[in-house]
Amino acid sequence: MSVLVVGLNHKGAPLALLERTALTGDALVKMLHDIARADDVAGAVALSTCNRVEIYAEVGKFHGAVSAICELLSRHSGVPQAELTPCLYVHYEDRAVQHMLAVACGLDSMVVGESQVLGQLRQALRVAREQGTVSRVLSDVGSLALRTGKRAHTETAIGGTGASLVSVGLRAAARQLGAERAAADGEQQLAGRNVLVIGAGSMSGLAVASVARAGAAEIVVANRTRQRAERLAAGVGGQASDMADLVALMAAADLVVSCTGAPGHVITAEMVTAALARRAGRGPLVLLDLAMPRDVAPGVGDVPGVAVTDLDTLAADGNAGLRPGDSAVADVRQIVADELTAHLTAGRAASVAPTVVALRDKAAKVVDAELARLAGRLGDLDDSALTEVAKSMRRVADKLLHAPTVRVKELAGAPGADSYEDALRVLFDLDPATVQSVAQADAHLPGWADGGDQR
Numbered sequence: 001m002s003v004l005v006v007g008l009n010h011k012g013a014p015l016a017l018l019e020r021t022a023l024t025g026d027a028l029v030k031m032l033h034d035i036a037r038a039d040d041v042a043g044a045v046a047l048s049t050c051n052r053v054e055i056y057a058e059v060g061k062f063h064g065a066v067s068a069i070c071e072l073l074s075r076h077s078g079v080p081q082a083e084l085t086p087c088l089y090v091h092y093e094d095r096a097v098q099h100m101l102a103v104a105c106g107l108d109s110m111v112v113g114e115s116q117v118l119g120q121l122r123q124a125l126r127v128a129r130e131q132g133t134v135s136r137v138l139s140d141v142g143s144l145a146l147r148t149g150k151r152a153h154t155e156t157a158i159g160g161t162g163a164s165l166v167s168v169g170l171r172a173a174a175r176q177l178g179a180e181r182a183a184a185d186g187e188q189q190l191a192g193r194n195v196l197v198i199g200a201g202s203m204s205g206l207a208v209a210s211v212a213r214a215g216a217a218e219i220v221v222a223n224r225t226r227q228r229a230e231r232l233a234a235g236v237g238g239q240a241s242d243m244a245d246l247v248a249l250m251a252a253a254d255l256v257v258s259c260t261g262a263p264g265h266v267i268t269a270e271m272v273t274a275a276l277a278r279r280a281g282r283g284p285l286v287l288l289d290l291a292m293p294r295d296v297a298p299g300v301g302d303v304p305g306v307a308v309t310d311l312d313t314l315a316a317d318g319n320a321g322l323r324p325g326d327s328a329v330a331d332v333r334q335i336v337a338d339e340l341t342a343h344l345t346a347g348r349a350a351s352v353a354p355t356v357v358a359l360r361d362k363a364a365k366v367v368d369a370e371l372a373r374l375a376g377r378l379g380d381l382d383d384s385a386l387t388e389v390a391k392s393m394r395r396v397a398d399k400l401l402h403a404p405t406v407r408v409k410e411l412a413g414a415p416g417a418d419s420y421e422d423a424l425r426v427l428f429d430l431d432p433a434t435v436q437s438v439a440q441a442d443a444h445l446p447g448w449a450d451g452g453d454q455r
Contacts, residue, residue, distance in 0.1 A: 007054030043135025050292035104149030188215025199260035200228035251278035
């Protein structure tokens with residue numbers, strides 16, 4: 001079984017397509033179960049964020065699994081395969097593991113180095129565990145990715161700039177509001193501005209904290225669940241409101257940051273037009289849409305007096321402050337390489353363990369047979385002498401086997417590792433069935449579930 005990734009992101013798919021394939025809630029869970037039940041698939045994890053949709057799966061056959069996942073992603077999203085397939089990327093085995101590690105570190109994000117994706121990956125793994133779709137291999141690789149992402153943000157400066165989708169978006173929104181200067185040296189971009197944040201999830205929480213640091217004069221949080229809005233607003237001395245009051249709230253705001261998980265549009269052209277009619281000569285209304293699917297309906301940006309910034313707008317400016325050649329990025333890439341190498345080496349060393357066990361088992365049987373033959377020929381040999389002979393023979397066997405067994409473990413992580421293991425089997429005439437017997441889990445043996453002793 002191997003790890004497979006099938007996905008699409010902001011690099012190769014237009015926002016409109018990402019929007020159509022983004023699945024949340026029950027829709028995501030249903031797709032997850034269907035993929036996990038597909039032929040050639042042993043487990044699945046789905047990562048759906050504002051700029052990527054990825055399926056991580058443990059699979060037995062590459063082509064069958066890719067075909068099944070593509071078909072199910074198309075079926076659940078409603079996007080025809082002919083439209084979806086050209087934008088998909090596929091990673092397999094070692095490259096799939098590397099990709100998950102890079103994603104966890106923020107190397108593959110629209111804003112390089114952002115840390116929010118680490119929490120999103122953690123949540124994706126949690127959902128898969130709760131739904132029973134995550135396999136042991138995916139769980140282990142997921143834990144490795146989370147650990148690697150944490151190392152990246154604690155051991156390097158990749159997150160030192162505080163760059164995130166929210167910070168880049170607010171910088172763009174501030175420019176549209178006329179605050180051309182950057183927020184360097186403690187300058188507050190949103191000083192004197194009224195800000196409305198729609199939604200109360202993790203990204204909304206980051207947005208509320210960010211606009212508060214940027215000096216917003218008034219912060220209002222609107223959410224379908226009033227209690228969550230109140231909790232978020234209380235942290236920055238803001239106010240909470242209901243979604244039913246959006247038109248009035250937009251009329252009083254200079255900047256609207258929307259990042260809900262709603263499946264449909266939250267802000268329409270009609271709502272914005274009605275809000276503008278109440279603004280009584282206020283400046284332009286700036287809308288920052290960070291949601292996927294989009295909260296702001298197409299056409300809103302065409303309304304006079306309104307400026308809209310969404311993920312499409314931010315894509316060109318996404319790597320604010322960080323580029324692939326920056327030292328922080330290079331440091332994180334090295335961490336990914338080190339963690340991947342250690343993971344692959346450990347996995348390959350474990351794969352040769354059954355052969356090593358079988359070799360030592362065969363040697364022990366040869367020694368036992370020779371001791372029995374010796375005892376038969378020298379019947380008058382006392383027990384103490386026979387014990388010493390047995391110890392000597394076993395020490396000789398251990399010393400002879402020490403070098404080849406240690407060396408094959410060392411070579412397990414090198415190119416052509418399988419050939420070394422095969423050579424060991426051939427040279428020592430090991431029975432493949434013996435190797436399998438020490439590799440197979442007890443749960444696969446008859447009577448195991450009933451508590452029978454299979455030894």
